[in-house]
Amino acid sequence: MSGADREANTPLAKPVDRRKALEMLAGGLAAASQLASTCSPLSSATPEERERRLLEWEERLKGNFRLMTDEEKAETIERLERLAKLRRGVDVSISATEAQPGVLFGYAFNISKCLGYRECVAACIRENNQDRKSNMQYIRIFEMEQGEIDFLRADATFEHEVPADGHFYIGTQCFQCANPPCVEVCPVQATWQEPDGIVVIDYDWCIGCRYCMAACPYWARRFNWSEPEVPAEEINPVQHYLGNRLRKKGVVEKCTFCIQRTRAGRLPACVEACPTGARVFGNLLDPDSEIRWVLEHKRVFRLKEELGTEPRFWYFMD
Amino acid sequence: MRSAHWLAFLLVFAGCRFGEGARAQGVREHSVPADARARTYLEAVPAELAQGISGPGGRYFEVQLRTPQIQGFPCSSCHGDRGAGSEVLVRSGHGSIDLIHPRGAARDCRTCHLPRDPAMLKLLTGETVTLDHAYRLCAQCHFAEAEAWAGGGHGKRVATWEGRRVVLNCTGCHNPHNPAFPKRLPRPGPSIPRRSR
Amino acid sequence: MKHLQAFLLSALDSATSGGTRYHLWMGGLTAVMLAGGYAYSVQLREGLAVTGMTDHVSWGLYISNFTFLVGLAAAAMMLVLPAYVLQDVDFGKAVLLAEGVAVAALVMCLAFVIVDLGNPLAAWHLLPGVGLLNWPRSLLGWDVIVLNGYLTLNLAIPFYILYSHFKGHSPERRKYLPWMYVAVMWAASIHLVTAFLFAGLPARPFWHTSLLGPRFLASAFTAGPAFTILLLWFIRTHTDYEVSDATFSKLGMITTVAAQINLVMLGSEIFTEFYFPTRHTLSAHYLFFGLEGHNRLVWWIRVAVALNLGATTLLTIHRFRRNQRWLIAACFTLFVAIWMEKGMGLVIPGFVPSPLGEIVEYFPTWVEYLVTAGIWAMGFFVLTVLIKVALPIELGRLRTPYLRHASSSLRREYGY
Structure with missing residues (x-):
């Protein structure tokens, strides 16, 4: 377990000067915003409201996750957990588990096996706290006519009984490219590739310019056009800072191979939910892993190889 | 779905078997921190x-x-x-x-x-x-x-x-007597915004 | 310091005084800006969901206008080059105005970027040093730097010249000329950088072409001088600031040549896209002919191309170009045509179809229209104020009250 994780539950350590200054600034801004929005003195707000405003401003002034010290990570996690309680009334636990050395995640999708049930989609939505209002989905299952792999003619909106005769199914999601164009274009380095290959987003650092969405050749990124809504009782409280923690409006998000699960040794929710075993996940650096078996024993292909993005997501057939 | 049932069964079983604190954690998905849960999962296959x-x-x-x-x-x-x-x-x-x-x-x-x-x-x-x-x-x-x-x-x-x-x-x-997966309605699909007007 | 104070006070005075029509104009602009501000407040509260943008078409009217206006800003330097570097006096009159256009266009550019942000409170993350600018990797990082640098140059150089005149001095060439050279380079770079912002995306074949940069330049050097002609014409007819026919003639020539080059490139692009259509040309197909019944942009681009062709033809014929009326009409038409083509006509088709083949069209909402109108109003507001301050100084009416050597330099032109 990483240092950040261990510290996540310890009380704040002695503040340093810079942080103290930031806290004071946040306090001032919180008070100012209170005054501006309600035109009433700060004292009339409930203590919870005041605490929430203070925390929100401290959150707005924090730095990029990658530049945070372990202590700062622990602090922001504590704030975020508290904010989830104050805003939504739920107890969440946010981890900052780092990548394991010697692990590089890879994914394979068996297009002979997928039958279009979309169990993966449903599991993904619940696991990753995706916005229910806009029906956000990271995974797209395309129904293709036999004889071609043509996304233009494929249909992802099928609602009839599956598998349909004469058709096959092919799923897409973020491919965690080894050479990700989305990371390249981000003007503020709010998205990057972790050592285990997962391309992550610091939701609090994202400015919402959506350049990454234009740059992704696989249409893997989603934007929170409005404040995301997840019913409190459906919130998955087991969260990761770079994964399924509650997002806010105006930022980009995407599949992270369920970083909150996979960093803890578990399989991604889509793999676990697939009733046909069409999804294979594992460590590319482990010669005994399932993903390595697939790469060595099956003929595989990737989408848009000509772009040089090197997806870590392969398709294969029986 | 079947595998999900199996997993649930597995977890219940693990809870009964190991007793010491694993019981509630394993079955109620949302009650424990990630790492503890992951350990539960790893140990959940007795x-x-x-x-x-x-x-x-x-x-x-x-x-x-x-x-x-x-x-x-x-x-x-x-x-x-x-x-x-x-x-x-x-x-x-x-x-x-x-x-x-x-x-x-x-x-x-x-x-x-x-x-x-x-x-x-x-x-x-x-x-x-x-x-x-x-x-x-x-x-x-x-x-x-x-x-x-x-x-x-x-x-x-x-x-x-x-x-x-x-x-x-x-x-x-697979159902050994009828191993093919049945046709059925899929889970809800995407909502593609106004495709045209 | 007293000069500076006097300068700012008289600038404010000049900008706030004028006839009824002037006040109506400024009042109207303010009203539109307020409406835009209201629409933006709705967008801030509800999120970008109130716009017509979607995960499929994730940039819309805002970035379209941004793209066009970068070109307008860049084109200002097209006039600076001959005026200052080649010492062509005819352009001298146009230059300060063109730089005013550049400043106004840049203010609009930055505003369009800001309103397009989903999380504008985090915009400080873009500040080098304070935030974490992804430079030199991200082309948007480049754009932040070059646009702000260009804005600084276009504020500083005219300020120096105007301020010198205000004080009754001649501006010293050695003080501003080096910066002029920098600014000229910079002008080409801002538009190229903005083109590369799109052209650097292999995910979007519609933009991923090496012709995009040159086409951006050609269209910018059409729209920029065309707008300057319109502006000069307005100033000549409404003020006693003299603009010679030669200035119009030369600007008209620049506009014409740029428009012709632009058309050649358009033809080249259309040939490549349609001679042997592939999956990569679907966006162009969507734009010009529609795709599976989705044809929202077809009339738009066809009108744009028709206007472009018509206006360029007019300008190409000497008789029409030399006639002020036709020149004005053609320039206005070109300006609109390029706004249509280099805005929505460029940005939207890049997203249709999506990289996974889904076709979703883009329909701007009233919020976007109002915010866009508000930003344009702000641009015209800024431009009007700049002109309102610059003209009296250039006409010698506005001078520091502490003037000592008035007689020697009052009537002097820029000093070339």
Whole structure:
């Protein structure tokens, strides 16, 4: 377990000067915003409201996750957990588990096996706290006519009984490219590739310019056009800072191979939910892993190889 | 869905078995921090529910047991000591079995089950194995699938991608009497915004 | 310091005094800006969901206008080059105005980027040093730097010249000329950088072409001088600031040549897209002919191309170009045509179909229209104020009250 994780539950350590200054600034801004929005003195707000405003401003002034010290990570996690309680009334636990050395995640999708049930989609939505209002989905299952792999003619909106005769199914999601164009274009380095290959987003650092969405050749990124809504009782409280923690409006998000699960040794929710075993996940650096078996024993292909993005997501057939 | 049920069962079982605090954690998904839960998952496949086998190339892995999944197993829980002849199988309470596999002349209970003891499976070599070794029966025809299953290209691994490799038995996903997945309505699809006006 | 104070005070005075029509104009602009501000407040509260943008078409009217206006800003330097570097006096009159246009266009550019942000409170993350600018990897990082640098240059150089005149001095060439050279380079770079912002995306074949940069330049050097002609014409007819026919003639020539080059490139692009259509040309197909019944942009681009062709033809014929009326009409038409083509006509088709083949069209909402109108109003507001301050100084009416050597330099031109 990483240092950040261990510290996540310890009380704040002695503040340093810079942080103290930031806290004071946040306090001032919180008070100012209170005054501006309600035109009433700060004292009339409930203590919870005041605490929430203070925390929100401290959150707005924090730095990029990658530049945070372990202590700062622990602090922001504590704030975020508290904010989830104050805003939504739920107890969440946010981890900052780092990548394991010697692990590089890879994914394979068996297009002979997928039958279009979309169990993966449903599991993904619940696991990753995706916005229910806009029906956000990271995974797209395309129904293709036999004889071609043509996304233009494929249909992802099928609602009839599956598998349909004469058709096959092919799923897409973020491919965690080894050479990700989305990371390249981000003007503020709010998205990057972790050592285990997962391309992550610091939701609090994202400015919402959506350049990454234009740059992704696989249409893997989603934007929170409005404040995301997840019913409190459906919130998955087991969260990761770079994964399924509650997002806010105006930022980009995407599949992270369920970083909150996979960093803890578990399989991604889509793999676990697939009733046909069409999804294979594992460590590319482990010669005994399932993903390595697939790469060595099956003929595989990737989408848009000509772009040089090197997806870590392969398709294969029986 | 079946695998989800199996997992739930597994977790309940793990909870009962290990007692010490794992019970509530394993079953109620949302009550413990990630790392604790992951440990629960890793430990959630008790040795009693899986059997170690050696696949091709000497790769060791574990297979989920079949018998704990079967309601009313062993047969004696209903049938007492009398045993049950295959002839009366369909008429006497096993009417839900819709045998469509294998196709053709071999479609007969006795193709796979020992007539006098249906809880035992009969291999082509004459060897008999328990239901927990269903994969050996299936592999007789589906050798390519079996090889992929042992390697990781077919079937499903349980819960984790690292540590002990426990995979579902063939019967963990397939109904042995009707192994094809049925047609059904999919879960809700995407809402593609106004495609035109 | 007293000069500076006097300068700012008289600038404010000049900008706030004028006839009824002037006040109506400024009042109207303010009203539109307020409406835009209201629409933006709705967008801030509800999120970008109130716009017509979607995960499929994730940039819309805002970035379209941004793209066009970068070109307008860049084109200002097209006039600076001959005026200052080649010492061509005819352009001298146009230059300060063109730089005013550049400043106004840049203010609009930055505003369009800001309103397009989903999380504008985090915009400080873009500040080098304070935030974490992804430079030199991200082309948007480049854009932040070059646009702000260009804005600084276009504020500083005219300020120096005007302020010198205000004080009754001649601006010293050695003080501003080096910066002029920098600014000229910079002008080409801002538009190229903005083109590369699109052209650097292999995910979007519609933009991923090496012709995009040159086409951006050609269209910018059409729209920029065309707008300057319109502006000069307005100033000549409404003020006593003299603009010679030669200035119009030369600007008209620049506009014409740029428009012709632009058309050649358009033709080249259309040939490549349609001679042997592939999956990569579907966006162009969507734009010009529609795709599976989705044809929202077809009339738009066809009108744009028709206007472009018509206006360029007019300008190409000497008789029409030399006639002020036709020149004005053609320049206005070109300006609109390029706004249509280099805005929505460029940005939207890049997203249709999506990289996974889904076709979703883009329909701007009232919020976007109002915010866009508000930003344009702000641009015109800024431009009007700049002109309102610059003209009296250039006409010698506005001078520091502490003037000592008035007689020697009052009537002097820029000093070349």
